[in-house]
Amino acid sequence: MGAGGKFVGNVVEDVTNNLSRSAKGTLGEAITEIKYGAQGYKSAGKAEVLTGGRTATGKPAKAIYDHKMTNVFTGKKLTVESKFNGSKLTPNQAAAQSNVTTPGGLIIDRTTSQGLGNSAKAATVGTGAGIDAQRNKKP
Amino acid sequence: MGMFYRVSEKQLLADRNSLIKEVGIPSLLKNGFIKSPFLGIWFGEYDNNTKGYSYELCRLTNDKILEVIDFSALKDEPWIKVNLNIYQLEPAPNQIEDLAGKDGLNFHLPPNSLTKMRLRSDDYKGPPLFYMLFLPEYKIGNYYTKSGYEAEIKKLKKLIKSDMENIDHFVKRWYEIHGNPIKTTWEGNPI
Numbered sequence: 001m002g003a004g005g006k007f008v009g010n011v012v013e014d015v016t017n018n019l020s021r022s023a024k025g026t027l028g029e030a031i032t033e034i035k036y037g038a039q040g041y042k043s044a045g046k047a048e049v050l051t052g053g054r055t056a057t058g059k060p061a062k063a064i065y066d067h068k069m070t071n072v073f074t075g076k077k078l079t080v081e082s083k084f085n086g087s088k089l090t091p092n093q094a095a096a097q098s099n100v101t102t103p104g105g106l107i108i109d110r111t112t113s114q115g116l117g118n119s120a121k122a123a124t125v126g127t128g129a130g131i132d133a134q135r136n137k138k139p
Numbered sequence: 140m141g142m143f144y145r146v147s148e149k150q151l152l153a154d155r156n157s158l159i160k161e162v163g164i165p166s167l168l169k170n171g172f173i174k175s176p177f178l179g180i181w182f183g184e185y186d187n188n189t190k191g192y193s194y195e196l197c198r199l200t201n202d203k204i205l206e207v208i209d210f211s212a213l214k215d216e217p218w219i220k221v222n223l224n225i226y227q228l229e230p231a232p233n234q235i236e237d238l239a240g241k242d243g244l245n246f247h248l249p250p251n252s253l254t255k256m257r258l259r260s261d262d263y264k265g266p267p268l269f270y271m272l273f274l275p276e277y278k279i280g281n282y283y284t285k286s287g288y289e290a291e292i293k294k295l296k297k298l299i300k301s302d303m304e305n306i307d308h309f310v311k312r313w314y315e316i317h318g319n320p321i322k323t324t325w326e327g328n329p330i
Contacts, residue, residue, distance in 0.1 A: 042271060044260060045218040048189065048211060050247050055188070058179035060244055064189050064213065070260075072268035092188060101249050 009121030016113035017085075028084040029066050031116075032109045036080065041069040047079045047102075051095035063096035065106065077102045083110045143283040148214050151279065155212035155219050156183075156192045158296050163210055163221070164194060166303030172196040172208065176235055177243030190214040197238075203231035204320060205238075206310060207246060217279040219299065221258040223306075223313055224251065225320040229330055238325055245327030254317045258302065262312045 019027065033043055047068040051061045069078040079102045081093065089097070089108075100106045146154075160183065174182055175195035182194050191213035198206045205226045212219050226246065232238060245251060256262055259277050263270040270276075275298050282288040302309070322330040 042267070044257075045216045045220065046213055048193075048213070048220070050244065050252075052244065052248055054179060054244070055186075057184075059181050059184070059186070060179070060247065062186065062189050070267050070271075072271060073266055075267050099248055099252070101253055 005121040005125035008124045009117040011117075012120040013113045013117030016116050024084040024087075025082070028082040028109075028111045031111045032067060032080055032082040035109065036067070036069055036078070040071045040073050041078065042072050043067040044070055047100075049079070049096040049099050051092050052099060053095060061092060061095075063090070063092040065093065065100075068102075078104060078107055080107045080109050083108055085110075085112050144285045144288060146288055151217065152191065152212060152214045154292055155217075155279070155295075158292070158299055159192070159194060159210045159212060159219060162296055162300040163219075163303050164196065166300050167196050167198075167208060167306060169304065170198070170306050172198040172206075172306075173235060175207065175243065176239040176241075177246075178240050180243065197235060199232065199235040203228065205235075208306070219277040219295070221277060221299075221302075222255050223258060223309055224255045225310070225313055225317075226251065226327070227320040227322045228325055229322050232325065241325050243327055246323070248327075250329060251321055251323065251327055254313075254321060256309070256313050256316060258309050259298075262309060262316070 016024070016027065036043075045068055047065040049063050049065065051063055053061045055061050065079050065081040067078075067080040067082070069080055070076070071078075079100045081089065083089075088094075093106075097106045173196060174180075175197045177195070177197075180195045181192075183192055185192060189211075191211060193209060193211040195207065195209045197208075200206065205228050207224050207226070209222050210219060224246065228238075247255075259275060260270075263274060277295065277299065279288075279291045279295060282291050324330060
């Protein structure tokens with residue numbers, strides 16, 4: 001069972017590592033929705049936050065974060081950006097970060113291919129949570 | 140080929156943008172709103188960075204209170220977001236055209252953005268679970284056929300038209316939630 005779990009874990013890690021950048025982004029966003037969904041949060045679309053600067057054409061520059069989450073029981077709002085492996089905030093996202101007014105500011109929810117592999121392994125052998133659960137703070 | 144009818148993300152964005160232009164904005168214009176007079180605002184140009192469209196409109200009440208509404212529709216999501224914020228400008232302008240060319244960026248930054256109310260979301264009372272399940276939102280819902288998609292568009296169009304024609308209801312709700320408007324200069328600097 002342990003060997004099977006390790007095999008499954010390695011396969012998941014390898015497959016996710018070889019996904020395109022776009023696919024990794026989609027996967028990361030989906031994982032975020034599942035994780036926060038389990039805590040009672042529902043996404044109300046992307047969050048638009050001004051950076052405070054202007055575009056080359058003089059318009060207000062905006063950053064987009066993946067999720068504007070609302071807790072379905074308490075109404076608490078969160079702004080969450082999904083990131084996969086080591087990907088960083090874009091320049092606009094970094095510039096707008098200080099203008100996020102939801103509790104906790106901008107929350108970066110990072111999914112790693114290793115973490116997914118660990119979760120797959122744990123699910124296969126029935127043991128505890130993987131490393132990613134330790135990495136991300138709870139809201 | 141999939142079993143169910145699917146609209147491309149490009150078409151979904153185009154249709155939501157059309158709704159804003161066809162019913163959202165005209166209904167607000169009938170209620171005394173105009174295209175925002177502030178410098179360099181978004182009003183229907185495609186934003187390559189956000190991959191969407193946004194619009195800003197304003198109204199100056201008889202009490203010289205500034206009401207600002209912005210619409211946005213982004214790619215890869217089914218929402219139309221409509222936000223309302225209200226400010227008390229000092230000194231009070233005689234007419235909204237007095238604000239032409241002023242830099243209104245600060246109106247959308249903290250602390251002013253703290254009182255921004257998203258319509259059909261922040262204004263609902265009670266646990267969000269209730270309104271998320273049962274009350275309308277500005278969103279294209281699930282569909283499985285072409286006629287189902289068209290029905291969703293028609294439903295959303297009717298909702299936006301009705302709400303923008305009745306915008307004073309949402310203004311009243313804003314006051315119930317936020318109390319008195321923030322006092323700011325004509326450039327949105329809090330006083």
